[in-house]
Amino acid sequence: MTYCVAMSLEKGLVFAADSRTNAGVDQIATFRKLHKFMIDGERSIVILSAGNLATTQSVISLLNMRLNSDQPNLFGARSMYEVATIVGSTCREVIRRDAGQSQGNVDFGSSFIVGGQLHGERHRLFQIYPEGNFIESTPDTPYFQIGEIKYGKPILDRVVDYQLPLKDAAKCALISLDSTIRSNLSVGLPLDVLIYKSGSFDLSNHHDVTNEDSNFRALGEAWSQGLREAFAQLPDVEWE
Numbered sequence: 001m002t003y004c005v006a007m008s009l010e011k012g013l014v015f016a017a018d019s020r021t022n023a024g025v026d027q028i029a030t031f032r033k034l035h036k037f038m039i040d041g042e043r044s045i046v047i048l049s050a051g052n053l054a055t056t057q058s059v060i061s062l063l064n065m066r067l068n069s070d071q072p073n074l075f076g077a078r079s080m081y082e083v084a085t086i087v088g089s090t091c092r093e094v095i096r097r098d099a100g101q102s103q104g105n106v107d108f109g110s111s112f113i114v115g116g117q118l119h120g121e122r123h124r125l126f127q128i129y130p131e132g133n134f135i136e137s138t139p140d141t142p143y144f145q146i147g148e149i150k151y152g153k154p155i156l157d158r159v160v161d162y163q164l165p166l167k168d169a170a171k172c173a174l175i176s177l178d179s180t181i182r183s184n185l186s187v188g189l190p191l192d193v194l195i196y197k198s199g200s201f202d203l204s205n206h207h208d209v210t211n212e213d214s215n216f217r218a219l220g221e222a223w224s225q226g227l228r229e230a231f232a233q234l235p236d237v238e239w240e
Helices: 053-065 080-101 153-159 166-183 214-232
Strands: 003-009 012-017 020-022 034-039 043-051 110-118 124-128 134-136 143-147 191-197 206-209
Touching: 003 043, 003 110, 003 124, 003 166, 012 043, 012 110, 012 166, 034 191, 043 053, 043 080, 043 143, 043 191, 053 080, 053 110, 080 110, 080 124, 080 134, 110 143, 110 191, 124 143, 143 153, 153 166, 166 191, 166 214
Parallel strands: none
Antiparallel strands: 003 012, 003 143, 012 191, 034 043, 043 110, 110 124, 124 134, 191 206
8 A cells, every 4th residue: 555645736736655565564565656757847747656556557667668659648748637638548558458367356446646737837736546537636625645545634634725835735745644654554664755846847856755864753753742732732521
């Protein structure tokens, strides 16, 4: 399992994802779930993936193989809507191919979050379902989650709005991931966090958060302490 979250805000986009795919007493695997596609000054595209690892890797591999080809591809798309359409159709293609060859009851489903900006249009964010269809974020619904979403959702619902500054959105994404890591063994470090400022066409503000990251540890500890203090200040409930 994995957990990914992305936000489309007034000033740009924020992406965050863990990298764990299997977890158990003696089995932990790490694969990156954040993928970047860009042409300097012309387009910046980020894809987050969750679900069946074979499916997501095949989708990303096909998207890379088809760049600059005669087939519909991310570098030839004329809008972010078309980018989302290409990712969705590629996902359907891979699932249809692999499911047709399967001998057992295997769930090939995968979900994606696709965001970015093409020259001439604003930044946009889409969530793509295993069926290949998708929805777009709006100012009223500025974030998407895929994977193990339930543990990290409460803070997003309470904090995230369209006007939230990007640095605060990134901090909120880290707390959302920290909450999920504490509650679910299938989500874990290292994390990818990417902050994209609208109009910059620059994906270099990309951070690798590991066990050695003191800022992440301090953030999680401060959040836990703050929750304990807030709980201690709650009014008593009269039960009789």
